[in-house]
Amino acid sequence: MLIKIAWRNIWRNPLRSLVLIAAIVIGVWALIFINGLSSGMVDGYISNAISNRTAHIQVHSLQFERDNEISHCYNGIPVEDFLNQSNKVQSYSPRIIVNSMMLASQSTLGATIIGIDSIAEDSVNPYKSKITEGKSFDSSIKYPILISEYLADKMKVKLHSKLIGNFQNKDGDIVAAKFRVIGLLNVAKGDGQEMNILTPIDGLRSLTGFEDTEVNEMAILMKDVEFISEFQQQLSERFTSLSIKNYKEIAPDINLMGIQIYLGLTVMLVIFMMALIFGIINTMLMAVLERYNELGMLMAVGMNKTKLFLMIVLETIFISIVGLPIGILMGSTTIYIYQQKGLQLDRWAKGLEEFGMTSVLYPQLSLTIYGIIAVSVFITALVAALYPARKVININPIDAINKL
C-alpha cells in the first residue's frame, strides 16, 4: 500500500509532476542523442585513423622506431609467416617508407613515399575507394604514384604530372627518381596522411636497394579490436628485436580524442544530474510541504519514521523514473533513425575534415551507456529524495496536524 500511496501522490498535482517528467524525458533524450553523436564521432575518427593511418598494429625495427631512417628495415617473411598462421588477423600490408623531397615544375615539398603491395594495402587501407581522379596502379607506367588532392593542390600538379623524388637509399646515398601521378586521393587532412604518396613496393625496392623480403613497416588489421592486446603481446614475445605497437601507442591522439569526448560527456552528465537533483528537490519539497497536515496525521496514527521516509523516497523515485523509459525510447529511436540515414553535417564539413572526421555522422550508443544513464537518473532520484524525506521525518505531528 505504501507503493500505492506513493504512486497516487505523484498524480495529486498532475501538471507539476508532468513538468518534471517532461524535463527528465527531454534531458534523457538529449543525453542519449549527444552521447550517441559523440560515440559515432569518436568511432568514426578511430576507424578512419585505423584504416587510413595506423591499422591496428604496426611492426617496425627498433631503430626505425627511433629515427625513421630508411636503412632500418627488417626481414618481413618470418612476420608474414606468423601472421598467416593466426586466425585473428584479417589482413596485413608490408610497406617501405621513404622520406623524400618532391620536386614539381613550380614547387618543392617534403613528403613520405610509401611503397605498398597494391592488393595487400587495399585490404588494410582501402585507398582505392578514395581515388577521386585517375586509377590505381598498373604495370604500364614506371614509378606510378597516388597523391592526395591536398598535395596536388599544394604542389600545383594534376593527374599525369611528373614529380621528381629525392631520397636516401638503403645505403645512405641520395637517389632521384621520376614519378608520374596516376591518381588523386581524397583523404582526411590534419593527421599527416595528406602528405603521403603511394607507389608500388617493387619499384621503390629497386630504387632504394631493398631486398625482396625487406620492409620498414608491417601494418596489421585484426578481425576484432578485442584481439589487439593479446596478439600484440604474442608478437612482442615472438619478435623481441622488433617494435610492436598498437594504434593507441602509434597515434596517441586517437586515444586522446576519445578521452576528451568522453570526459566532456561525463561533465555533461554530471551537470544534467545536478540540474535534475535541484528540480526534483524543488518539486518534492512543494509536494511535501503542501501535505504537512497529512504527514503529521500519519505520524500521529502510528506510521513510523522509516516508513514515512520510504514513502517519500518512493514518490521521488517514481516521479523520476516515469520519464526515464520515455526518454530512453525517444533517444534510442532518434539514434536508430540517424544510424540508418546518417546525420549530415555539411555546414561543418571543412572543420570536421581538418580533424580527420567525415561530415556524415552515424550516431551509435552501446547498451552500457544506456545503462549508465538509467542508473545515474535512479541514483540522482535517490540522492534528491534524501532532503525532502529527512524534512518529513523531522515533522512534529502536533504542529503538522494543527497547521491549517
Added chain:
Amino acid sequence: MKTDQPLIQALGIHKTYNHSHVPVQALDDVSIDIHKGEFTAIVGPSGSGKSTLLNIIGGLDHASRGKILIGGQDISNLSDSDLIDFRKNNIGFVFQSFNLIPVLTAIENIEFIMLLQGTSKAKRSKRAIELLNAVGLGDKLHSRPNQLSGGQQQRVAVARALASKPAFILADEPTASLDSQSANNLLDIMQELNQLEQTTFIFSTHDPRVMDRAERIIHLVDGNIEKDSYTNGNIKQPTLKQLP
C-alpha cells in the same frame, strides 16, 4: 460503564511551553483517571489546555512533569519511536479536519492503519468493510475523501480510529467542521459504539452537542481542572450491530 482499574491515569501533569522565550504554563498539576468505557469530554475556553492534555494522553506530546499511565504502563518516558508504536496499537485518533489520506479510498484509509499493524490483507478487508457498514458507509467503500461529505469523511475517520482495536479514542474537536445534522449523526455513532463496545472516547471540545452527550465533563481553565463531573449523558437506544 466504569471498571475499577483506570484505563488512563494522568498524574500531576505539568506542561510549560516556551513561547518566544517566555514560559507559558499550559497545564498545571493536572491529575485525572479515566476508566474503560467512559464517554468523556474535556471542555474549556481556548487556551485552557484541553488540546495539550489530549496530546499528552495520546502520546503526541511529552509532559514537562508528571506521568501518564495507560493500562498501567507509564508512557511518559517512552522514546519517540516507541511512542509511535504505542499510538499505533493503543490509541485511535479523530481529528477536527478529518485528515484522511486523500489518495486512498474509504476502505483503503481504514485498511492502512491495520497495515501499519501488520494485519493480513484478508483480515484488513473484512474488518474495514464491517467498520464502514457500522458507521453507515457500506455503500461508500471505494469513494475517495473528496467524493464524501464532511460528515461522511468524519465517519470514515471514526471507523479508521476503531480499525486498530485501540484501548481508547481521542477526538479533538470532531464536530467542529460539521453541520448540525452531520455532527448529531456522528455523535450518535460514537455514542452507540461506546455503549455496545465499551469503546472509551475522550473528546476535546467546546461543542454543546458533545457536552450534552458526554457521561463525564472535565472543565479546564488556565491549565487547571476547575470541575470534573459525571452526568447521565443523553443516551440514545443503540441501533448498531455489535462489531466483531
